[in-house]
Amino acid sequence: LYLADRRGNTPTSSGFVADRLGRSPSAATEMLQRLAAEGLVTREPYEGAKLTPEGRESAEELYETYRVLSQFFRDVLDLDAHEEEAIRLTGNVSATVVERLAATILDAEAPSESTGGAGRAADGDR
Structure with a gap:
């Protein structure tokens, strides 16, 4: 997410995150949900995730x-x-x-x- 954010490629889909990390889409979604719960990302259904200022x-x-x-x-x-x-x-x-x-x-x-x-x-x- 950070590198995508630096390049202006946000929001970033969980599928893209999964591909880049070599994980399953469900594992990437779960990880993004945890980051959202910690206030580090915001998530929009069918759009993807973006870093919050704290996440950045x-x-x-x-x-x-x-x-x-x-x-x-x-x-x-x-x-x-x-x-x-x-x-x-x-x-x-x-x-x-x-x-x-x-x-x-x-x-x-x-x-x-x-x-x-x-x-x-x-x-x-x-």
């Missing part, structure tokens, strides 16, 4: 967590399945951990003076 905020936080985890797994840990691993952990990682992972990624990308501009900074250089 929550989705933005989850997406940012996913993005940081995926980049960390790809760039720092060199995992081929970085996206799948990020999906598994998104929602189970605190904001503090996400902030520190993001800082680690930036640190890993920054050239170090002690290495002539290549590689990570040594612990004493931070």
Whole structure:
């Protein structure tokens, strides 16, 4: 829903959600009903679901967590399945951990003076 919302493709049908997530239409409908009960989406019969402002905020936080985890797994840990691993952990990682992972990624990308501009900074250089 979040990506569809960002692209302006709302409301989004439960069938579309089911296809994108590889779930049954009934499972997607059930999930959307739960999100609606939590105030994160609004649903219109035969039209689909839209994020509420609270839902958009929550989705933005989850997406940012996913993005940081995926980049960390790809760039720092060199995992081929970085996206799948990020999906598994998104929602189970605190904001503090996400902030520190993001800082680690930036640190890993920054050239170090002690290495002539290549590689990570040594612990004493931070």
